[in-house]
Amino acid sequence: MEAVAENLNETITLRATEDVLPWAVRTANLCLAFGGHQVLEGLNLTLQAGEAILLRGENGSGKTTLLNILSGLIRPDAGSVLLHLKGREIDVTGSSPERIARSGLGRLWQDIRLFPTMTALDNVLAASAELLDRTALAGITCWPLIRRQERVARERALHNLALVGMADRSDSSADKLSVGQMKRVALARLLQAEADFWLLDEPLAGLDQVSAEEILRLLERFNTDHGKTMLVVEHQHERMAPICGRMFFLANGHLQPERSV
Numbered sequence: 001m002e003a004v005a006e007n008l009n010e011t012i013t014l015r016a017t018e019d020v021l022p023w024a025v026r027t028a029n030l031c032l033a034f035g036g037h038q039v040l041e042g043l044n045l046t047l048q049a050g051e052a053i054l055l056r057g058e059n060g061s062g063k064t065t066l067l068n069i070l071s072g073l074i075r076p077d078a079g080s081v082l083l084h085l086k087g088r089e090i091d092v093t094g095s096s097p098e099r100i101a102r103s104g105l106g107r108l109w110q111d112i113r114l115f116p117t118m119t120a121l122d123n124v125l126a127a128s129a130e131l132l133d134r135t136a137l138a139g140i141t142c143w144p145l146i147r148r149q150e151r152v153a154r155e156r157a158l159h160n161l162a163l164v165g166m167a168d169r170s171d172s173s174a175d176k177l178s179v180g181q182m183k184r185v186a187l188a189r190l191l192q193a194e195a196d197f198w199l200l201d202e203p204l205a206g207l208d209q210v211s212a213e214e215i216l217r218l219l220e221r222f223n224t225d226h227g228k229t230m231l232v233v234e235h236q237h238e239r240m241a242p243i244c245g246r247m248f249f250l251a252n253g254h255l256q257p258e259r260s261v
């Protein structure tokens, strides 16, 4: 059965699926070239719900490009990106990054991307799932509802900052935080956005040993206790591998499995 989602500029096709396997994200035959350079060449990847996959590859092999396609920042030349949500298969190929984010896909950026002059708390609040869809009209006509949503969002933001060990820095400006603290705030943003599928681009880059260990333990906890599905790009694979069930190496546009569970 097919139904086309309403109120979208882009077309998202929803298909009822009888597939009971708990896959979360699937790419089918992804192809992408920059100029004459073929970066991805028929790439197939399926993430099961709740699993963590480690993606390795040489510099320039296309790891970030793959994350950019999954996030909706780049449209592939061919192939598709599917999300599995509430028993339905959603084709998000070419959908906007905002639409994909609202479908539950969140990203830890290689360059972190917090708002530098905002506090840690406001950075987390800005990602609030409950505040994203609010319209200006709703702000005028539903003031009590908005106040309640903001109160709930603030409580959640403080809770999420506590989960990443940053409760005592909630009022600190983001640009006064260390790289490790910024990454922890960025993880709190993923929790605040209620993202279920996490794309993590080099989460350990730029961290000393202690900070890297803190981030690792958090990722392990959010994967095992919170059931977050993770695709992790990381050069420090020997540190990340123990918390990832499967490992792939990206070369010549294809994924090669390196280890199975």
Ligand SMILES: Nc1ncnc2c1ncn2[C@@H]1O[C@H](COP(=O)(O)OP(=O)(O)OP(=O)(O)O)[C@@H](O)[C@H]1O
Residues within 6 Å of the ligand: 034, 037, 039, 057, 058, 059, 060, 061, 062, 063, 064, 065, 066
């Ligand atoms: N917007 C772009 N325009 C043209 N070429 C690009 C663009 N983005 C990436 N590339 C090229 O595509 C290839 C893959 O780049 P990508 O950034 O995905 O590699 P990567 O595996 O993430 O590398 P790294 O490990 O250094 O982060 C590289 O050759 C890169 O120069």
Ligand SMILES: [Mg+2]
Residues within 6 Å of the ligand: 063, 064, 065, 110
């Ligand atoms: Mg990269």
